[in-house]
Amino acid sequence: MAELLHNPPILTKVKQELSAELSSKENVKEQDLSWLPNLEAVIKETMRLHPTAPFLLPHRAERDVQISGYTIPKHPQILVNTWSISRDTTNWDEPTKFKPERFLNSDIDFRGKDFSFIPFSAGRRICPGLNLAVRMVSLTLANIVHKFEWKLADGVEPKDMDMKDKFGITLQRAEPLLAIPVTSANG
Template identity: 55%
Template structure:
């Protein structure tokens, strides 16, 4: 919601998509998600910039291995920095910008097959909550967007919103978002 409130044209676009596909007379259903490509792109872009956890669960190296000239010894604990991976300018153009459009005409997904976007991990240790998170993220965001207008509190301008994050076990906004629902 913070990224969308800071980018009102993208909020309008996703709201328009929901209205065009779902209409105004019914709630967004799970079966609608696949027909809402911009909503899916917004969720992917949000997970790229703001993964729930900044690091994946630690792994241990099974053998000695060399990667890019660095020796990783057997049994070394390895952490994957998902936050930095999502902001890597070698992988993502305009890496620090919220650009959901980057996901519209490409097949990159966060289900563990595309290693440039792995907020839920990958392989055998992928987060078991991924299927639930996939459904809930899309449904909750679509419900909030389609049922309410939104504004920042007390006339704060989008460029004034503090986007800093607190790095803990989970990633959180340093200053929580305060948004007010309005009538559509």
Template identity: 50%
Template sequence: MAELLYNPEVLSKAKAELEQIIAIVKETVRLHPPVPLLLPSKAGADVEIQGFIVPKGAQVLVNIWAIGRDASIWEKPNSFKPERFMGSEIDVKGRNFELIPFGAGRRMCPGLPLALRILHLMLGSLIHTFGWKVEGGLKPKDIYFEEKFGLTLQKAKPLRAIPIMV
């Protein structure tokens, strides 16, 4: 919701197209993944990745927060641009390693199917049922996006948005 209130043109497009809601969810979990690091894994054998040797038995952590902001993968990686997923085959189901907010393989989040159903339904319901404004008369451009890192990611200052009946 913070990204949509900050980008009202994206919010107005989302009210018109279902595909836009799907793209918004993908872009949101790219920029703001539920957790910054995937569960640790152990390397089963010595492996070379881009010139670096990961020795057998080494504990490996995947930083999905950094992958979502990698300029070698994403054009303008810190910008909220859901249109980058319009017509794209990239999904969040662990098949595309540039977007793995729920992990991949056997260590994938078991809540992924529920999350995908709920996120699309909830976001669509919220943006189609209500108009929105930021509490305290703040302008959307004054929304604070700093994140508080921990086991999960959350906004350092919670978003206070007011629904308006339309």
């Protein structure tokens, strides 16, 4: 939501998509989500820029391996830095910019088959809650965007929002988002 409020043209695009696809529907339902590519792109881009956890769970190499020219010896604990991977210029054009359009007409998904985007890990250790998490985030965001107009508290302008992250075991906004919902015509 913070990225949408920080980027009003993208918020408008998602609202227009919701209005066009759902017209007078009061609630966005799970079956509606497949018709909302801009919403899905916004969620993917948000998870790329702001992963829930900046590091995946620790891994351990079972044998010596070579990865991208580096030797990973057997047994040391390995942490995969998803935050850094998501900002790597070899993987992403303008990696620090919020550009959901990079996921439109793309086959990059949440399942970790493309290792430049692994918000839920990959392979045998992929998050078992992936499907539930994506559905719940998608439904929640779709409904609050569809039902409300949003403004920032205290007269803050979108360009003045502090978008810094606060690092820890999980990644959070450094400054909490203060937004005011206003009932829209769809609410």
